Amino acid sequence: MNSYDITVLYAYHAEKERPVQDFPRQTLPAEKIQIIPVWEPDIYRPHKNCLDKVSLAEGTFTILLDEGDSFSERFLERMLQAALHPEMAFAMPALQSQKPLRRGEYFLLRDVEDLEVHIQEEPAVFPANLYGLLIRTSLLKEALLSTAFPCEAEKQALLYILGRIPRFRYLGTEILSYATSLECDHEYDIRCHTLEWYYEPFQKFLLPYLEQNGTTKDTDLLTQLYVIYMIKTRIGANEDNRNKHVISREEAENYCQLFSKALQYVSMSTLLCIQKVSHPARLHTRRLLLFLRLKKQDFSYYPKIRCTKEQMQLISDGEVFCELEQIPLRIIKIDYIDEKLEIDGTYNDFFSQQDAEVFARFGKREYPLVYNGRYARTKCFGVTYARMKTFHVSIPVEPSKEERILNFIFKVQGNEYIMDYSFPAHTSRFAKDFGYIYWRIGTYLSFWSRKGIHVVQSSKWKILKKEVALWLQMWKKKDGFYREQLPLKILNFLLQPYFTRQKIWLFMDKIYKGGDSSEYMYRYAIRQKDGIKKYYLLDKTSADYARMKAEGFQPLVRNSLKHRLVFLNADMVIASNSTVFSFNGYTFARSLPIRGNVHFDVACVQHGMSVQKIAIAQQRLRDNTNLYFCASKYEIQNLSKPEYDYMGYDALKLTGVPRYDGLKNRAQKILVISPTWRMQSALPPTGGTESVSRTYNPNFKETSYYKVYNSLINDPRLLGEARKYGYRIQYVLHPIVSPQKDDFVQNDLVEIIPSIGEMSYEKIFCEGALMVTDFSGVQFDFAYMRKPVIYLHHHDIPQHYEEGAFFYDTMGFGEICHTNDELIDVLCRYMKNDCQMPDLYRSRADDFFAFSDHHNCERIYPVMLEHEKKRTR
Known part of the structure; x- marks a missing residue:
């Protein structure tokens, strides 16, 4: 009989071998816990030595933990209670990273307290490695001895264990806050920066294992989920700006053949159905289409359309790929210029344009979409694997006292369906979480409801009703995230008679650092007597704030009440860096209640030169950029390409850039x-x-x-x-x-x-x-x-x-x-x-260079003034 209930393989990752720090206090008696300190110096294999030390475990159960992990005092006691059930292979806690940038976790089921999981049915969660699992020691030793391939020993052991006992207990109330990154933590985990992580798990484990243990028709469900998970983690680590550049663009096609080979062992049912309920393997729809194309080895593949009068579905191999509500019409920007609604949007490229069409209907009139090449791609390893359909449509708002509704129509096989809306951008104007958001356009009021985007005659009473209702919505949000914005929202509404009489320009560089093009432009602009209120935004703790104060300027203090009001009422933001909302502290969620308020245009005065392929950061709608000041004809040439979407908007100006005045x-x-x-x-x-x-x-x-x-x-x-x-x-x-x-x-x-x-x-x-x-x-x-x-x-x-x-x-x-x-x-x-x-x-x-003098601000300022005169609030 074992003298210990639990053996803890306690890994520490210091640079030198040393005594381990005290183990966190537990309600399980200390004499029931065997702690084996294990030095893990290899950051690329953070638990290699722990597997070797399993042979020393004397407890009935064994768990692998890291020094620095955080968990409750009852953690081991509750895990032991769950693992003692003879029909359970192990107990699994909820895993949550201690790192600040991990928003969505692969292994944390929200609002789930306790769950018995059968791995061959519809597993809501499954483990990707042995870390954090409380496993019967004899079974773990047996599993590790059974490993036949030179890498991914932990996954091999889990396949063995769950092959023997297909059930385990998931404890959602016992959160293991882990200190050492897992392979899914692509922001922190060093393994995704190594070539071995991309090739060896597939070449030395997964593909040989699949060939040895399964067929393309009867591979067990856990193995299929591991295939999805392993591919997903490598794609997730290299999507868009996360590209680690370990796999080159030229190498990507050949590398992805490994994915295609592995996916032959995943059934369409698993890919299209089971993965939707299995949290670590869940795929968003764009990525799911990539997996289908990889499996079929056909990157021109589209699912087929199946429709009735009530419903439209996309079908792949007899399974539902998605329904119409999963193809929302995404409003990226909507503006009101010269009595027209100017709308830029996208929708998912999930169907062939030959099979269906999309158009706008406003009132009783229909308007075709004008498609363009604006950048709306998703890349992996630097190679585009998904594109959104991007378009612009102009819709006249003719004088009328009648309410009109704007819808986008999906037409296929003689049937018409109203598309659902999505508002994913700061400039979308509306938000589904706040149905009372409104937008004032001339003499009209616009708002969104389930019926569509409404345009009605405005009145003070309608505005007041909408505003108060929005305040109540903000107050009712339980987490308080929007309540803190409520005083600002109310104050801004009360001050509108003052702000509507002002012209406000907000200048900003990086905020925590000045001295860039916007500061040069501000210094020039502040000397011009034209009635425009001008502000330069800085963090009060920055050295540049003290410098500018000493020089007699009054920088606008970041996060002050005045800053918030200026931002909400600015007519133009002059910025040297992209992501204007982000620099002003607004995430996409935080900006929801103010989207109907902000109305500024953006003038880009540049930090560097725009001669690289940077459409992902500098395309027109990234910041609603209306003016883009350039120093070279080659910048104009680059930015005139379709993916930037500046042509036809009179935005690109060859003037020089402000900070060159100081060179x-x-x-x-x-x-x-x-x-x-x-x-x-x-x-x-x-x-x-x-x-x-x-x-x-x-x-x-x-x-x-x-x-x-x-x-x-x-x-x-x-x-x-x-x-x-x-x-x-x-x-x-x-x-x-x-x-x-x-x-x-x-x-x-x-x-x-x-x-x-x-x-x-x-x-x-x-x-x-x-x-x-x-x-x-x-x-x-x-x-x-x-x-x-x-x-x-x-x-x-x-x-x-x-x-x-x-x-x-x-x-x-x-x-x-x-x-x-x-x-x-x-x-x-x-x-x-x-x-x-x-x-x-x-x-x-x-x-x-078009110019080599020090008069760039002098050339830019009149262009900004002329633009201000033309714009309609």
């Missing part, structure tokens, strides 16, 4: 190294907002980005030559990389400068003699002053920018290097020759 050459013997950031090396913004600096990434030192640049700034040959010629080196960190400053090894010749606090871009760029960068827009600052630029396009660092209208080999302002040694050779040559820009690159700069 005056005062070169000293300083080499400036300033690469851009990499999406795969940085954490996403905390809380979904860009208005605060990024948090520290604990895995940064494992990236090739860090290794290359840390090696460069500490290279003995570079430092020796710099001393020989009297040069200093400034390594300027991108704002997103700045939290990693202390990771870099310091030396006496290199100053590591984070882009926060009192640092001045203008001072650094004007005093630098030469710039080393990769793809950063700061290259253009140096080229504008006709100072030399050298590019480090290092073989070991994946790039996350694509060339658009600027090609480095024929248009770049300097030599392109691919290794540190090659770069140092070029740097030594430049230092020897006093860092002079060669004629070839000078002529390229002359061709690139």
Whole structure:
């Protein structure tokens, strides 16, 4: 008989082997718990040694936990009670990450307290690894001995265990808040940055296991769910901006053949039905279509349409893929200009355009949609796998006292269906969670209901009724998230007689950091006496706030009441960076109650140059950008492409950009190294907002980005030559990389400068003699002053920018290097020759820039004024 009830394999991940810290206090008596500390130094296999130590377990049950995990005092006691049932394979807690960026968890079922799961029926949840499971020790030892493949031992063990005993107990009330990232935590887990994670689990486990243990017709359900889960985690880690660039675009097609092979063992019933109830394997509909296409190995595949007078469905192999309500008409932007509703929208590309059509109906009139190529793609490994149908439609609002309703109609096989609406953008005007949101358009009032988008004659009484009803809706929201906005909403309504008489322009850079194009534009604008109220937004704790106050300016304080009111009533926002709402603290959820209030246009004055393929960030509707100021004809050329959707809107202006007014050459013997950031090396913004600096990434030192640049700034040959010629080196960190400053090894010749606090871009760029960068827009600052630029396009660092209208080999302002040694050779040559820009690159700069003076603000301001005169509130 075992002397212990439970053995805890307690993993710790310190750099050196050391005694483990105290185990959290438990109500289960200490003498009933055997704790085996296990040192896990390999961050790529965080529980490898624990599996080896299972042989030492003396408890009746065994559980694998990590130092730093958080759980209740009754955790082990309650898990033991559940696991003791003879028909249960193990007990599984609810898993929730301690990391701040994990919003939706793979293994946490909301509002589920306790659940008996049968893995071969309709499992609402299933484990992907052994971590956190309380398993009978004898069964676990037996399972680990049965593993036949060289990787994914934990999944093999679980397949064995659940093959023997297909039931387990899920305890939703026992939350295990885990400290060490799981493989589904693609923001934090280092494994998704390694090539092995993409290939070995498929080549050395999953595919051989499938071939050995199943057929394409009778693979057991858990194995099928593992196939879906393993593919899903790799796609999820590399979708859109999450692309880790481990699998190149060129390699993606061949790599995805592994997915296709594995999916042959997944039935259509599992793919289309079971996965919808199995939480860790659940797929949203766009991703589900990708899985179908991978399984069929046909990327032109569409489900078939089946319809009756009451219902339309999309069918794949006899199973329902989706219904019409899962193809909502997404209103991205709706505006009222020259007595017309100007609507930009999208809907899911789930059916062939030859089989059906979509059009708008307003009152009794019908209007065709004008389709365009605006960027609305979903990519994986940099390759597009899904597109939304994007369109624009103009709908005249002719004088009428009658109520009119706008609907979008799906017409197929002679049947017409009214499409459901979705309002996924800050500029959508409406929100389903707040049915009393209204939007004032001229003499009309517009609002959404289940019948459609209404347009009625406005009156003060109607407005008051809608406003008060909206206040009540905000108050009734249980979580209080909207209640805190209610005083602002009421105050803003009461102050409308004042604000409607004002013209307000809001200028903003990164808010936690000034000194960019918007500050230059603000400084010019504030001197113009035209009756427009102008505000420059900054965080009160930033060094730039103190600097501007000392210079006699009055920056608008971020998150102050005045800031909130100015934002709600601004007529124009002049911004150097995209995601205006995010910088002002509004997530998509937080902006819901104010969508009918905001009416500003956006003028982009740019942080860098728009010559790369950046449609995902800079297409017209990302920020409702109405004016886009450019310094080069090549920017205009790039932004005129269909995916940006600026053509026909008179938005692109060749004027120069404001911050170049401050670029005056005062070169000293300083080499400036300033690469851009990499999406795969940085954490996403905390809380979904860009208005605060990024948090520290604990895995940064494992990236090739860090290794290359840390090696460069500490290279003995570079430092020796710099001393020989009297040069200093400034390594300027991108704002997103700045939290990693202390990771870099310091030396006496290199100053590591984070882009926060009192640092001045203008001072650094004007005093630098030469710039080393990769793809950063700061290259253009140096080229504008006709100072030399050298590019480090290092073989070991994946790039996350694509060339658009600027090609480095024929248009770049300097030599392109691919290794540190090659770069140092070029740097030594430049230092020897006093860092002079060669004629070839000078002529390229002359061709690139439309202007080389310091009158950019002077050219921009009249354009903004003219736009203000034309716009209708």
